Amino acid sequence: MDDLTQTIALSLGAGWASGINLYAAILVLGFLGATGNVDLPAGMDVLSDPLVMLAAGFMYVTEFFADKVPGVDTAWDTLHTFIRIPAGAILAASAVGHVGAGPELAAALVGGTMAAASHAAKSGTRVLINTSPEPFTNWTASLLEDFSVVVGLLTALHHPVVFLVLLGIFVLLLIWLLPKLWRGIKRVFGAIARWLGGGEKAAAMKPPDSASESPESGAIEKDSDR
Numbered sequence: 095m096d097d098l099t100q101t102i103a104l105s106l107g108a109g110w111a112s113g114i115n116l117y118a119a120i121l122v123l124g125f126l127g128a129t130g131n132v133d134l135p136a137g138m139d140v141l142s143d144p145l146v147m148l149a150a151g152f153m154y155v156t157e158f159f160a161d162k163v164p165g166v167d168t169a170w171d172t173l174h175t176f177i178r179i180p181a182g183a184i185l186a187a188s189a190v191g192h193v194g195a196g197p198e199l200a201a202a203l204v205g206g207t208m209a210a211a212s213h214a215a216k217s218g219t220r221v222l223i224n225t226s227p228e229p230f231t232n233w234t235a236s237l238l239e240d241f242s243v244v245v246g247l248l249t250a251l252h253h254p255v256v257f258l259v260l261l262g263i264f265v266l267l268l269i270w271l272l273p274k275l276w277r278g279i280k281r282v283f284g285a286i287a288r289w290l291g292g293g294e295k296a297a298a299m300k301p302p303d304s305a306s307e308s309p310e311s312g313a314i315e316k317d318s319d320r
Contacts, residue, residue, distance in 0.1 A: 100254045101135070105189035106261055107250030109205030111243045112182030113212030116174070117154035118243045119185070121147060132251050137188030161236040164224040171217035182209025208261075211268055218275035 111119035124141035127134040140146060160170045186205020187198045216239060223231050250257040 099258070100251070101190055103250040103254030103257045104135070105186045105201045105205055106208055107247055107257060108185035108189050109182040109208035110212050110261060110264075111247055112185055112205075113178050113209035113214075114216050114239050115154070115157065115243045116178050116181050117150045117157055118240055119247060120150040121154055122244055122247045123185075124150065126251065135189055135191040137191050138185070158236075158240075161239075162229070162233050164229060164232050167220050167232065167236070168217065168224060171213070171220060175213065175217070178213050179206055179209045182206055211265070214272065215268055215275070218272070222275065 108119060108123070111122075120141055123134065123138060124143075124147045126132045127138065127142040128144075128147070134141065157170065161167045183202040183206030186208070187202035189205075190197050190201045219235065220232075223235055226232075246257065246260075249260070
């Protein structure tokens, strides 16, 4: 039962962490496996490959700086919608090892869902944070996200029951938070749309100048001259 609990925690943890910072998740798992701190499942052995860790390290450094720039982080998150979710599904499936197509597919479905949930929470929160002109809240949020990935995966590996309890709390909070985030995101984009459309509306409401007089006004002036 302990092995099963640890496998479930690692599978869900890998999917959850991938939705927040995929490259940090790969680096943490790869480093722990390469240094012998943990025995990764057979499907995750590839994460300890030096080339994989080098590529993940390069992408993590790139994301570290892109994630600190308001606006750029939202564009980065949008692009990674197509990367984090399928990668989370793959990592979750690899965490169960080669035990058959059924368990691997189930882990991929649940892991991909966890990646989608954490990715939605991260990207939605960032859109709201970016409405603030100062960069400090953005930097703080990014650092906390990276810290949570490291701590979350370590907890999943060494204290799986604690991690599963915390993950359950996260899911409940997410169910409560996502509708509020969605309403906030719609308000932000609505304000941007109104701001961008304000120039056109002002031009349309501007009265014609003296150089573009209507035919009726010209006729009135001519009659008054006579």
